[in-house]
Amino acid sequence: MAIKRPKGTEDHLPAGSPKLTLDVSAQAHGWVVETARRVLERAGAQRIDTPVFEEADLVKRGVGGSTDIVRKEMFTVYYFGDHGGYVLRPEGTAGIVRAFLQNGLKQLPSPLKLWTHGPMFRAERQQRGRLRQFHQVDYEVLGGSDALVDAEAIALMVSVVRELGLTGVRVKLGSIGDPQDREAYNTYLRDLFTPHLERLSDDSRDRLTRNPMRILDSKSEDDQTLIAQLNVSPMLNFLGDEARANFDAVQGYLRDWGVEFDVDPSVVRGLDYYRRTAWELHHEGVGAKSALGGGGRYDGLAEQIGAQAVPGIGWAFGVERLLIALEAEGRPLPAQAGPVVYVAALEDRLVPAAAAAALAARSTVRAEFAYRSLKPGNAFRDAERRGALFAALIGSEEATAGTVQLKNLRSAEQFTVLLSDLPAFLAAQEQAHLDLTPGTPAHPASPVILENE
RNA sequence: GUGGGUUUAGCUCAGUUGGUUAGAGCGCCGCUCUGUGGAAGCGGAGGCCGGGGGUUCAAGUCCCCUAAUCCACCCCA
Incomplete structure (x- = not known):
């Protein structure tokens, strides 16, 4: 890929991304x-x-x-x-x-x-x-x-x-x-270290003028040896x-x-x-x-x-x-909730009806729909991969009756629900699901903790 | 700014002392499959082997440069 993100920046990615940490x-x-x-x-x-x-x-x-x-x-x-x-x-x-x-x-x-x-x-x-x-x-x-x-x-x-x-x-x-305390301490440090300038690391010699307190947490072993020998008094004493x-x-x-x-x-x-x-x-x-x-x-x-x-x-x-x-620490994170319902049409002519059903369901719950007709098996598979709780199918029977065929993807229970009842029904089902699984997100199928290296 | 490691498919990685058309697993798409899924089988797409230069009959492989990335130092969140 020709254009890459600037050095030292990160993209914040959606769940399921390949390189996700x-x-x-x-x-x-x-x-x-x-x-x-x-x-x-x-x-x-x-x-x-x-x-x-x-x-x-x-x-x-x-x-x-x-x-x-x-x-x-x-x-x-x-x-x-x-x-x-x-x-x-x-x-x-x-x-x-x-x-x-x-x-x-x-x-x-x-x-x-x-x-x-x-x-x-x-x-x-x-x-x-x-x-x-x-x-x-x-x-x-x-x-x-x-x-x-x-x-x-x-x-x-x-x-x-x-x-x-x-x-x-x-x-x-x-x-x-307070400022006068720190000033006194810096003076103390300068007076203490200046006679030993030649034993300080280059970094610490620089610190002596800029910020003497930084010498105390120097990573240099020689510096630390010197600090120990001089028996340096901590800031808190000042x-x-x-x-x-x-x-x-x-x-x-x-x-x-x-x-x-x-x-x-x-x-x-x-x-x-x-x-x-x-x-x-x-x-x-x-x-x-x-x-x-x-x-x-x-x-x-x-x-x-x-x-x-x-x-x-x-x-x-x-x-x-x-x-x-x-x-x-291996802390699990709350996973992103998938849709409560994924609506799919079984025939091309019914795709708009599926979309309309999903839009109506959005008045109460998260709802998505398929943009083309699917066979039932594929509809369930797609719904599952999106983390949906329910798949809703609309075929010719349902279209005639003004219903949808709802399948609970966890329990395999099926319901025939009037389109007009769909939002209320799904809201109740989602609530029941949350009550059953307190403290967990409505998406147990998705990875909860990301891979450690 | 200094030092070290790494770079081959979307991801994780193989790739022999340099040898012809670069591989696997996973993932993705399709089919088997026109009313009930997660499986399996088959098929497909996807690579300037980070980029440039050099050595060589021949370079993913050896050398140089460069970039990106990771780690450490410095410093900081």
């Missing part, structure tokens, strides 16, 4: 988003949608000019051969904070809980769970700075993941304190009194609510506008030490993009990574 299943994506929506809206979050491209300047300030995302992973948007000064969004928070400020949302009851879902873009080299266009579910709370807000945000993220059925997740919780009390309070709430977490000093955020609470959600099934998602408090962000200060906290998880984790 969970992370590429359109239905699985929809299910994750729908599950998240249910959990978040129960908690009072409201949907917000912002453009997939924004002013480059917003993204630079919102994400941070020193990050890899801004330095080398931005998709710039051009139009009419001209440079638009826009970029495809690499994450959701900056756009949401911008929309909050621009549209005067601070007059809504505060704190305001918002959620969204959509594609994000980073021009990276792809690997497992890392795409150039990927999808996030994003939750943000603006206008609240109480430790309760933080704890609730973390608890909600865990709830979404639990509701999806994932078990092997760990919350790694940290705090980066928290000021207020940040310390806040961190303790967040942990207290989580323990009260039974939300499990591990305090992990390696969870750090290098950007100036981050404050206090930061966390990541991890799963061993996702490749390359990747997080399923992460979150943090960003009280300094609104000022960073030129507005008055608004406290905020938020998290996002990668839908693809969640699906990879689900696949790793």
